[in-house]
Amino acid sequence: MREHDAYTALHAVFDPELDEPITDLGFVRSLTVDGTEVTVHLRLPTSFCSPNFAYLMASDAKDVLTALDGVSRVHVVLDDHHDSDLINRGLAADAGYRGTFGAEADQDLDALRLTFRRKAHTAAMERALTRLLRENRELTDDRLHDITLADLPDHRTTHALLRRRAALGLDTAPEAPVLVDDHGKPYPREEVPLRLRFARSVRISIDGNAHFCRDLLRTRYPESAADQTPRNQEVHAS
């Protein structure tokens, strides 16, 4: 096992709220491999970043590293968080979310994860459709009802949308409509402009949070700048 392989594996761990890999965000403070043991330190933009998200990312990191060939033990340590001790003890003991947080965690994390997968899908849908609108000036909002996946160009915005649809178990066939709800159902034609508008506010929200969290991480840990990979701006900042 080499550090490069372990780090590559961490690309699969996403901040659910920002919809970006923890590696690109600069959340991985250090990674060391000693024989078959891997130790990872994570850092976050504030001490008060959500403990449930923090736990989710740390436990996902542990899972992807444990699954690698040639790894016998994985230590994931969350630094400088108000729940660092609690989370680190829970991770070391594989106690799970409820086992870690006890009575405070009366729901599991699956519902939270699903919420953010849906938001990520909504944002990806808006990016793809807004790009299409910008490139085809004759196309108007109210005609988006009839746009199918086959109408989207072979572009990374489209690929990103397909990945997020697949993650939610939504139809990825070429004839499937693009503008759909969380369950893959198309909206009534008359609701299309409103739904696109709402999808836009979801996308603005996610993009804005991602910028803010990246900047705050650099304010808190200036050395993290070197570890951050620029966010893929699939649609121009507007």
Add this chain to the structure above:
Amino acid sequence: MYTKDGDSYFIVDAHVALWDARPENQANIHGKQFIDCFYDYHRNLSPESELWSYEEYLYYGGARLMKDLFQDGYVDHAIFQPAHLGAFYKNGFGQTEEAFALTKQHPDKLTYNHYFDPRLEQAGLDQLRCDAERFGLKGVKLYTAEWRDDSRGYKLDDPWCRRYLETCLDLGIRNIHIHKGPTIRPLDRDAFDVADIDKVATDYTDLDFVVEHCGLPRLEDFCWIATQEPNVHAGLAVAMPFIHTRPRYFAQIIGELLYWLDEDRIQFSSDYALWTPKWLVERFVDFQIPEDMTEYAPLTIDQKRKILGLNAAAMYDLPVPEELQVRRIETQAVSVA
């Protein structure tokens, strides 16, 4: 008051604090982490010329506050929105006695809002009645993600909280400011979730709910609720300073708020002392939606007047000189449009 290019603006800073985060007031490591987090926000989003030292930031006192807001900051009236944070600070984070004494000295310039915590049940309810009388409360600031014993938060529609809101109605406390923004949140539920506001806004239509930080980082959830509930308002604390670091993002926030709400339900705040109002007021008056963002209409001077002060002034019955009001004819034109 602020004047630029012949246009004058009545300024209400709807969210300010007088805090004490010095080490001797910190109850534990969380008290230090909390102010450090604030200081990082301050460092990250302020222009370099407006940066404070860490020592100044821990505690600045009333004289400094008066200077920064009223002498330098163009503010006509400011409203204290204190966070208690008793689990982090021995004598609380927001300094009630100091802020209230300052308010009594300058009643024309300052309004003191207090807080309650429904987890104190009947004892807290009795306290609220005393506080309402003593402070002459028109509003409260609720920090729903505040820690108390084993609890890391409460919801506005919890049964006890509903009793508190009903008591607010009895006592004439009409303005309920709720912190829904970054920093602390309860563990198992998402404290940014604004769903609890939706429920109580529907049930208590005689109360106005000002969502501080306009729901950031969940702007879309906030907008979706506010578009349906006419008594839900957006407080711009923490959103304002993006005008400096990310003006395009700021344009999107304002553009979305104007689309989903309207120009009468958006309030300026500096969130002092996270940021000082002077530069925020100057930049907002100069601000315009970038031309290539064709999805948003340009901001008008009257919209800026409302956001910078007239909306909050109306909510708090603050007297505004006639010449600083928006011109009536234009208001009608906007409302017809």
